[in-house]
Amino acid sequence: MFFSKCVISLKFFHPIMLQINTQDYSIVFNNEGFIALNTLLAKNNYSKIFVIVDNITHEHCLNILLQQLETETVIEVIEIETGEENKHIETCLGVWNALSELDGDRKSVVLNLGGGVVTDLGGFVASTFRRGIDYINIPTSLLAMVDASVGGKNGVDLGHLKNQIGVINTPKLVLINTLFLDTLSSVELRSGLAEMLKHGLIKDQKHWQELTALKDLTLNDLDRLIYDSVIIKKTVVELDPLEKKERKTLNFGHTLGHAIESYFLTETSKTRLLHGEAIAIGMILACYISEKQLGFPTNDTEKIKQYLIKIYGKIKFTHKDIAAVIALLKFDKKNEHGNINFVLLKAIAKPQINCLVDNKLIYDAFEYYLK
Ligand SMILES: NC(=O)c1ccc[n+]([C@@H]2O[C@H](COP(=O)([O-])OP(=O)(O)OC[C@H]3O[C@@H](n4cnc5c(N)ncnc54)[C@H](O)[C@@H]3O)[C@@H](O)[C@H]2O)c1
Ligand SMILES: [Zn+2]
Incomplete structure (x- = not known):
């Protein structure tokens, strides 16, 4: 399989010292990131450092971070339960209470050490605690490195509806260190790859x-490709921080992808899909719709479908499933005035936003996916 863990040999770690500067914070890679973190902590003289982890990053990532921290400031660790099902307001309540009980104040800083659930939820908790305290993202999953930790969007789900509650507020620093990926499972790596593929498309x-074109993943490839992917995300976000135009293109594959992800979260008879797995399906459907609506090349639709199905497999959808997914589209955050807004492609790297799509075409797209 494409993602066998053994090919990622972190023993041959080759530090590429790179930094990406956004308008209001830096994304610093590998060991330079720890240096930047220590510098920032020293400069800001924080009253307390709160590290938010989930139970898995607590086990695998916390020691790596603690060994690198050079600070006299008191460090408290707050642990949440792993998983998208815990990305909700009750978990925030627990973290807000912990911050309060552990004497967090306006000069405290939050370090989010985890995947996209920790960075989204931790960023939201920090942005709202005492009307907002500083936070730093230290993404430990591939998905969080290339996507969730960058751009300042944070928040939680409402019931099973994705990311309905949240704010846009940027971190003080993002630290990307591929060392953390050593313990990430191959399915989670694959999930992160979906967002990188989206950036390309x-x-x-x-x-x-x-x-x-990758046959397998070597660390050198991964380092450079993560960097390239983050550059794309950062460029798009900076063109349009408030998501009026260009930033909407990052939603490619997500209109149906999020609905599929939400549906598989609610349906007890279904195995949960990871975010990237749902987005991969959403991208195939969006390519088909793009072909019919905007003349996206048929052979590209087919190549993209073949490739994504080879990597992510094919998921079964009954007619009832498809109807339920379509019904969920009305909750998409990108909807305006009751219209469901799709991002489609005229060609690869030529996106078009605000496309209205007929339900019939969505059914056809599922049929094409299932064929
Ligand atoms: N804010 C944004 O712009 C944005 C963008 C994309 C996705 N997201 C959000 O990100 C979330 C998905 O992120 P995710 O895929 O990282 O999910 P996640 O945080 O649930 O992480 C996936 C799993 O990997 C584990 N894990 C993380 N790092 C690990 C490591 N180094 N070693 C071993 N296990 C590790 C986690 O504990 C979890 O079980 C979704 O909630 C999605 O909505 C946000
Ligand atoms: Zn996504």
Whole structure:
């Protein structure tokens, strides 16, 4: 299989010292990231450092971080339960209470050490505690490195509806260290890859081609490709921080992808899909719709479908499932005035936002996916 863990040999760690500066914070890679973190902590003279982890990153990632921290400031660890099902307001309540009981104040800082659930939820908790305290993202999953930790969007789900509650507020620093990926499972790596592929499809054909040409993942490839993917995300976000135009393109594959992810979370008879797995399906469906609506090349739709199904497999959808997924579209955050807004492609790297799509075409797209 494409993602066998053994090919990622972190023993041959080759530090590429890179930094990406956004308008209001830096994303610093590998060992340089720890240096930047220590510098920032010293400079800001925080009253307390709160590290938010989930039970898995507590086990696998916390020691790596603690060994690198050079500070006299008191460090408290707050643990949440792993999983998307815990990305909700009750978990925030627990963390807000912990911050309060552990004497968090306006000069405290939160370090989010985990995947996208920890960075989304921790960013939201920090942005709202005492009307907002500083936070730093230290993503430990591939998905969080290339996507969730960058761009300042944070928040939680409402019931099973994804990301309905939240704010846009940027971190003080993002630290990306591929060392953390050593313990990440291959299915989670695959989930992160979906967002990288999305970056290629909406913005950079070369990135898409390089990713799809990989036979397996070596650390050198991963370091560079993560960097390229983060550059794409950062560029798109900076063009349009408030998501009026360009930033919406990052939603490619997500309109149906989120609905599919939500549906599989609610349906007890279904095995849960990871975010990237749902987005991969959403991207196939969006390519088909793009072909019919905007003339996206048929052979590209087919190549993308073949590739994504090879990596992610094919999921079964009954007619009832499809109807339920379509019904969930009305909760998509990108909807305006009751219209469901799709991001489609005229060609690879030529996205078009605000596309209205007929339900019949969505059914056809599922049929094409299942064929
Ligand atoms: N804010 C944004 O812009 C944005 C963008 C994309 C996705 N997201 C959100 O991100 C979330 C998905 O992120 P995710 O895939 O990282 O999910 P996740 O946080 O649930 O992490 C996936 C799993 O990997 C484990 N894990 C993380 N790092 C590990 C490591 N180094 N070693 C071993 N296990 C590790 C976690 O404990 C978890 O079980 C979704 O909630 C999605 O909505 C947000
Ligand atoms: Zn996503």
